[in-house]
Amino acid sequence: MTPVVHLSGVSRVYPGQPPVRALDGVSLDVEYGEMVGIVGPSGSGKSTMLNILGTLDRADSGDVHVDGYDVAALSDRQLSALRSRRIGFVFQQFFLAPGVSALDNVADGLLYTGLSLRKRRARARQTLQRVGLADRVHHRPHELSGGQRQRVAVARALAGRPSLLLADEPTGALDSASGAAVIKLLHELHAAGTTIVVITHDHDVARELPRQLHILDGRISADERAERSAAPAPGGAR
Template sequence: MTLDAPALPPDDRPPVIEFRDVGLTYPGTPPVEALKPCRLTVTAGSFLTVVGPSGSGKSTFLNILGLLDAPSTGTYLLDGIDTGALKDTELTALRGRRLGFVFQAFHLLPHRSALENVALAMLYNGVPRKERDGRALAALERVGLGDRAHAVPTTLSGGERQRVAVARALVARPSVLLCDEPTGNLDTANARSVMALLRELHEDGMTIVVITHDPEVAAQGGRTLAIRDGVLEETPPAVPLRTGARS
């Protein structure tokens, strides 16, 4: 199946993600074709949402995108780099430089401040120690939490904790922000607040991929894919809901 992006705009934005007949089959009796071979092009600055029921292949798709699982067929290019040609150490380095992750469960260290949680993301990325706090504070300010830099996660609201998680994902200046159910643990107001932040980041040029089961969240993207039984399909664009206050 081919899911190529529309014709490039006049600025000729380059592809950040390219799947060339990428698929993943888990061995077994019988084998499980978790993601059927597909073609996909995502250009820089895109906002892509991906929907599908439980067991549809969303996690497999995200794991391939995040360089956590290697496809069993096809070629995955990230920023033009053939990921299948890299050693494990090279994949780890590429993941740290080019990909930022935001998870449903936040995954923040409870006894570390927001600043420390964000700064720790740079520990293995080669960022000099003297630069980490400054970059971490700048990332927190970017998500509207500069005044909460020294607060620990247990004193933050759910929306604030997810903003810290977004700051942590941004601090390494990745090419792509991968968000796995980023609003799954939030109430409606905080969910809309986090999505408003993601839209702001997209408007600033960030390439964003959001995996979600929520139709309202899916409608925020400029482009939506659906996965069912391992098959990736393009869906008609939806009108995004742009209401809700920040938290």
């Protein structure tokens, strides 16, 4: 099966004196259904990797394929469509609209799908239930805890049923208990078949992930896989 992410010899250089080689010949495959952590200190290339995986930036050289699409061959408009339909984003900051209910914060993430408001709200309600917020759909962001707001952000990313969920420092703005709850949620989503890439500098978070890619100076320095405690159940989702 074609991987959901395929990078081959990918480099990204930012101009300057001297130029900054943020990614340096990176090759990587992420299969459907995997949960991967990209781990490294500030300045290691994590953010650039996120931008390349999320098609927010283009590589200077190398091949980038996301969900089977050759990113270099797509126009900016086609890239926007790919992001809206195939990639979900969760950021450290929640980016929820103030004064708007959790239901409509999630439903508004489906504006570009062409679904009617009724269908968008129905899907938003289902997704909020999936992340454990069935009783908070009409609460506004200021009425929710930090952990609950991040769950709304996760629901918004999932509502479009993306092939790939990118989580950028998803626990960075949370206390330890709320952060642990969000990581537990991501593990539950992964167990249900969601492909997840977590970008983090937190080694405690990374250690809980089945696969860890360590990045340093724009290169992958290690690709580690945790030992499986049990065989996966047959017939798992993509």
